[in-house]
Amino acid sequence: MAKSIMLQGAGSNVGKSILMAGLCRAYSRRGLAVRPFKPQNMSNNAAVTADGGEIGRAQALQARACGAAPLVDMNPVLLKPETDTGAQVVVRGQRRATVKARDYGKMKGQLLPEVLASFHRLAQTCDLVLVEGAGSPAEINLRAGDIANMGFAEAANVPVVLIGDIDRGGVIAQLVGTDAVLSEADRARIKGFAINKFRGDPSLFDEGMTAIATRTGWVPLGVVPWFSDAWKLPAEDVMDITSSKGKGLKIAVPRLSRIANFDDLDPLAAEPNVEVVIVQEGAPLPGDADLILIPGSKSTIADLAHFRAQGWDIDLAAHLRRGGHVLGICGGYQMLGRWIHDPDGIEGPAGSVEGLGHLDVETTMKPAKTLALTAAIDISSGATVSGYEIHIGETTGPDCANGWLQVNGALHGAQSPNQRVRGCYLHGLFASDAFRHTSLARLGGTPGVSDYEASVDETLDRLADHLEACLDLDALLAMADDGHKGA
CATH class of the missing domain: 3.40.50.880 (Class I glutamine amidotransferase (GATase) domain)
Known part of the structure; x- marks a missing residue:
């Protein structure tokens, strides 16, 4: 069985998907067979898989970063919003039902066995499974029956690293506040933390890292500076699409x-x-x-x-x-x-x-x-x-x-x-x-990009270099090892 570690966010849009892609490429370059996994995603930006289903586009990019074909087991539950209150539920790549949000709350617990089966099948094919959460574990009102964050982590016995987004401000409160509202068991599952999207000199946040570590007991893994080439990777949200302004x-x-x-x-x-x-x-x-x-x-x-x-x-x-x-x-x-x-x-x-x-x-x-x-x-x-x-x-x-x-x-x-x-x-x-x-x-x-696919892979390599320089990837991998021993 592969080692595993789960990235969860202290809020939505903290940059987990991009970090996951970079980590997939970085650990793959170290010679590990790596696979991405997201128990539950909500997105209308889907990809068709090699085994004839559909998964979130972000997981397809992460699979590419690993040098692997995208498979339905990488994202066993995909929610595709159809109205403001309802979504199509795709399970292992195929449409299962269309339900209201309230009804899905009752349904998701029934999906946990299928999610775990996908996770274990994937884990049998590789050395390391990098797991991505959805939203935030601080949404404790959603904890009962959860399959996206701590509910999955508990069921699969996977250790967690929490990611904070400093670009939005209040990142110390994000992380320390998450620690404060979680149950004792969920708190104990978090082994480390990292700060994402820092602009400027990261050393200016040294005291902030110490403050978070002191109040939570989590291991600081590093501060990730803003990655300016992120726009060159396929976007998960249409508002992340950036292009040249006023040219051509x-x-x-x-x-x-x-x-x-x-x-x-x-x-x-x-x-x-x-x-x-x-x-x-x-x-x-x-x-x-x-x-x-x-x-x-x-x-x-x-x-x-x-x-x-x-x-x-x-x-x-x-x-x-x-x-x-x-x-x-x-x-x-x-x-x-x-x-x-x-x-x-x-x-x-x-x-x-x-x-x-x-x-x-x-x-x-x-x-x-x-x-x-x-x-x-x-x-x-x-x-x-x-x-x-x-x-x-x-x-x-x-x-x-x-x-x-x-x-x-x-x-x-x-x-x-x-x-x-x-x-x-x-x-x-x-x-x-x-x-x-x-x-x-x-x-x-007048076209200006001669090889688009190569440019995506070059950007993934630069992202992996970026993370190697600012995160303690050895410590992160050691946390995955510890979690596996307890399984």
């Missing part, structure tokens, strides 16, 4: 209320001559955009209503009148058609909704979800593209005869007769350098 092409992306699988934006944001603008609700789509990209959605019909409520349908029509280009991916593709039919009421009341009408296609929602790793050829350039599909619904219509991709010899996607409006179900298109370069040139732009 402008690609406008409306932030849908249930935006999903927006990793299509990462390679574009990495281009130095492209500005990716995430348009917030209430703001117009910019009139000087070269391309409007409508991304994926977890709830296409609801997001279509949201799109219209912002007046974006009017902005989109004006953009096309000016000769602009539009690309819809997955849910965005469905919205661009004439109709969306939902006869079984999968996304709400059964019925049909009129689409934006810029593609002569119609989509019918069906219960079965398509999950596939897909290779395609861009017909116009001949570029080979590797990506994934993750959607419900089938799209047909006259513009599908103008499909601009080829998958297994068949046309895929649709485009308008003037070729300025395109749609498809294939995510990950722009990670293909040849396709991205051709697409930017088609818009009049």
